[in-house]
Structures are given as structure tokens and as C-alpha cells.
Amino acid sequence: MFLMKRTGEVVHGAGRGAGLGFPTLNVAVADFELPFGVYVGWLTFEQKKYSMVMNWGGRPTFGEEAPVLEVHLLEGSGDFYGKTVEVEVGPKLREVRRFAGVAELRTQIAEDVRRAREFFQSGTL
Numbered sequence: 001m002f003l004m005k006r007t008g009e010v011v012h013g014a015g016r017g018a019g020l021g022f023p024t025l026n027v028a029v030a031d032f033e034l035p036f037g038v039y040v041g042w043l044t045f046e047q048k049k050y051s052m053v054m055n056w057g058g059r060p061t062f063g064e065e066a067p068v069l070e071v072h073l074l075e076g077s078g079d080f081y082g083k084t085v086e087v088e089v090g091p092k093l094r095e096v097r098r099f100a101g102v103a104e105l106r107t108q109i110a111e112d113v114r115r116a117r118e119f120f121q122s123g124t125l
């Protein structure tokens with residue numbers, strides 16, 4: 001069950017993700033006609049499918065409005081830079097929000113990850 005499936009190239013982000021404790025892959029996708037939000041989903045690279053959480057939209061906490069697709073893998077890692085990957089979007093967890101600071105954002109992403117793991121175990125949100 002997924003909302004949409006697209007391929008895109010993994011590009012470099014601003015590099016803050018690792019500092020937050022939630023490293024992300026930025027994926028450049030064309031025609032990503034999806035309402036902004038935080039979703040669960042799957043990233044496929046070379047026949048391997050990874051469960052993930054993703055942020056599609058701006059990073060209002062950092063004053064950035066330009067939409068980007070950022071993927072945080074729940075398990076596994078790899079050097080995907082410059083590679084073409086497939087992104088499958090699953091259910092939406094919440095809206096993208098502006099947090100008072102990095103600590104609040106980190107707490108929320110930890111909760112997103114907890115809910116995502118629950119989804120991958122039970123099949124429902």
C-alpha cells in the first residue's frame with residue numbers, strides 16, 4: 001500500500017542531519033505531486049528495499065521554505081550519493097512544522113521514528 005512511487009537522484013544536503021542524530025539522504029525528484037508532510041515509506045536501491053521516514057517540504061525550523069525530499073533510513077545505510085533510487089510513499093504521519101529549536105525538532109523526529117517502526121511491525125498507524 002503506497003501513495004506514489006518515484007525515482008530520483010541522491011544529492012548532498014546541508015549536512016545538519018547527522019548532527020541532529022537523524023542522518024538524511026536528500027533525493028531530487030521531478031513531478032513530486034504530494035502534499036507537504038512527514039511520511040513513512042520505502043527506499044529501493046539495487047533491489048534492496050529499506051524502510052524509512054521522510055520529510056517532504058521546507059525546514060521551517062531553519063527558516064528554509066524551499067521544498068526538499070529528505071529520507072531517514074530506519075535500518076541500514078550506504079553510500080547512495082549520485083545514485084538513482086526509488087522512493088515509495090506510505091501513510092502520512094503529520095504536517096511539517098516550525099519548532100522552537102533543534103531539541104524540540106529532535107524529540108519530534110524520535111517520535112516519528114517510533115511511530116514508523118510501529119507501522120512497519122503492525123501495518124497500521
Ligand SMILES: Cc1cc2nc3c(=O)[nH]c(=O)nc-3n(C[C@H](O)[C@H](O)[C@H](O)COP(=O)(O)O)c2cc1C
Pocket residue numbers: 013014015016017018020022024038053054055058059060061062070071072095096097098099105109112
Ligand atoms: C522524519 C523527519 C521529520 C522532519 N520534520 C521536520 C519538521 O517538522 N520541521 C522542520 O523544520 N524540519 C523537519 N525535518 C528536517 C530537518 O530539519 C532536517 O533533516 C535537518 O535540518 C537536516 O537537514 P540537512 O540534511 O539539509 O542538513 C524533518 C526531517 C526528518 C527526517
